[in-house]
Amino acid sequence: MKVRHLIDSCDLTVKEVEELIKLANKIMDNPNKYNTCCKNKILATLFFEPSTRTRLSFEAAMHRLGGSVLGFADGASSSGAKGESVSDTVKTVSCYTDIIAMRHPKEGSAFVAAEVSNVPFINGGDGGHYHPTQTLTDLLTIYNVKNKFEDFVIGFCGDLKFGRTVHSLVKAMARYKNISFIFISPVELVIPDYLKKDVLEKNNIKYYESTNLEKEISKLDILYMTRVQKERFFNESDYIRLKDTYILNQEKLKNAKEDLCIMHPLPRVNEISREVDSDSRAAYFKQAKYGVYIRMALIMKLLEIEEKVC
Amino acid sequence: MLRVTSIAKGIVIDxxxxGEGIKIFNFLxxxxxxxxxxLLINVPSKKMKCKDIVKIENEINMNLDILSVLNENITINIIENEKIIKKYSPKIPQEIEGVIKCKNPRCITSVxxxxxxxxxxxxxETKEYRCQYCEEVIKLTSL
Known part of the structure; x- marks a missing residue:
């Protein structure tokens, strides 16, 4: 039987995403029912790049399913520091564990890992490329806040060039009906051409680009804010120049819809003012909570653990 | 007149x-x-007035379709026993493996x-290719 991996959120069909969301919500409603589902199973978390939320939410998910976790939280403490290739590390670790989650700073590293892994492999972020479990978290958030996936104007704001969560979510939402996008970013950090050509234009999905958040905010059903990521820049002066281009605050939210859903993959720096946290439209801390449940559902699906067994 | 003898076994890229022959010479x-x-340059030609030719007295373990990037009218002749056993023009390859290095510094292949x-x-039409790993798109208009 072929082992199933997750490199990009679009590796899952729309139906599979819906099944995962359904299962995540069931787990959330009755977590005790699932707390031994992964007994005797081991998750490896191979994090070649620092991460708090993704790594801890993977680990929390496995612990909550009754499984155990091993791995590293920094490339410097792995054999990669001795010059071992990603494929050799993953091949070796797949001998020790039942499922692997990996984050690596280089784009395409997840593809390399999935090619050699003998156990299910989950991409926990490969450079500025894909971050499918964040996308699943985002989809669960959208569904639980809005109760549907269709008929939205979605605004993405901030670093749309290197923001992998943006790329993955655009691809995932483009599969639903009557979705349009407004991409708000400085000209240096616009959405990549391949997404515009291959995903949006190819499927006749409406979109436009803007540099002005205030001007666009009233049109949005969902606003996805992102951090300008220091680690993606080779030149620090470019980062400093661009990092505070957009700051969402109550003043800017005055013209926004009453039921706007404000999202952010976190961590944030300055792009969402703390005063917005208490606004009922802020969904970003709910997002963080949902991240654990969707990863629990994903681990169960990839390990092919039947719900009735739990 | 400058004369170059025929080859017994190998490839003639005609x-x-x-002016482009040197690019193929360097690329290979x-x-x-x-x-x-x-490497023959500025050889008189009825069809092209002036052309370059590369004669290689050996087999080359590479899909030469990539030469279509330069020009699709190039002719590749496979020679055995001093006779042409196969003659074809390179077609745009669907995949290019192991020949071009990804220029994206963030690509896993960079490390x-x-x-x-x-x-x-x-x-x-635009000769655009996507890296299998990082998905960076390149336009192949030259070798």
Missing amino acids: HIPA ELDKVNYRVA ETKLKNKYILINE
Whole structure:
């Protein structure tokens, strides 16, 4: 039987995403029912790049399913520091564990890992490329806040060039009906051409680009804010120049819809003012909570653990 | 007149636009080989007025369709026993493996150099290819 991996959120069909969301919500409603589902199973978390939320939410998910976790939280403490290739590390670790989650700073590293892994492999972020479990978290958030996936104007704001969560979510939402996008970013950090050509234009999905958040905010059903990521820049002066281009605050939210859903993959720096946290439209801390449940559902699906067994 | 003898076994790349032969010579790294190679430039041609030819007295373990990037009217002749046994023009390859290095500094192939670069054709008209790993798109208009 072929082992199933997750490199990009679009590796899952729309139906599979819906099944995962359904299962995540069931787990959330009755977590005790699932707390031994992964007994005797081991998750490896191979994090070649620092991460708090993704790594801890993977680990929390496995612990909550009754499984155990091993791995590293920094490339410097792995054999990669001795010059071992990603494929050799993953091949070796797949001998020790039942499922692997990996984050690596280089784009395409997840593809390399999935090619050699003998156990299910989950991409926990490969450079500025894909971050499918964040996308699943985002989809669960959208569904639980809005109760549907269709008929939205979605605004993405901030670093749309290197923001992998943006790329993955655009691809995932483009599969639903009557979705349009407004991409708000400085000209240096616009959405990549391949997404515009291959995903949006190819499927006749409406979109436009803007540099002005205030001007666009009233049109949005969902606003996805992102951090300008220091680690993606080779030149620090470019980062400093661009990092505070957009700051969402109550003043800017005055013209926004009453039921706007404000999202952010976190961590944030300055792009969402703390005063917005208490606004009922802020969904970003709910997002963080949902991240654990969707990863629990994903681990169960990839390990092919039947719900009735739990 | 300058004369170059025919070859017994190998490849003759003919109808190369004048001035482009050196690019093929360099691309195939023919300066590093130990068999006989001839690069003829500005050879009179009825069809092209002036052309370049590369004669290689050996087999080359590479899909030469990539030469279509330079010009699709190039002719590749496979020679055995001094006779042409196959003659074809290179077609835009659907995949290019191990030939072009990804220029994206964030691509995994930039640090793991033993990985074989692989590009997939995404647009035949514009000769655009996508890196299998990082999905960076390149336009192949020159070797």
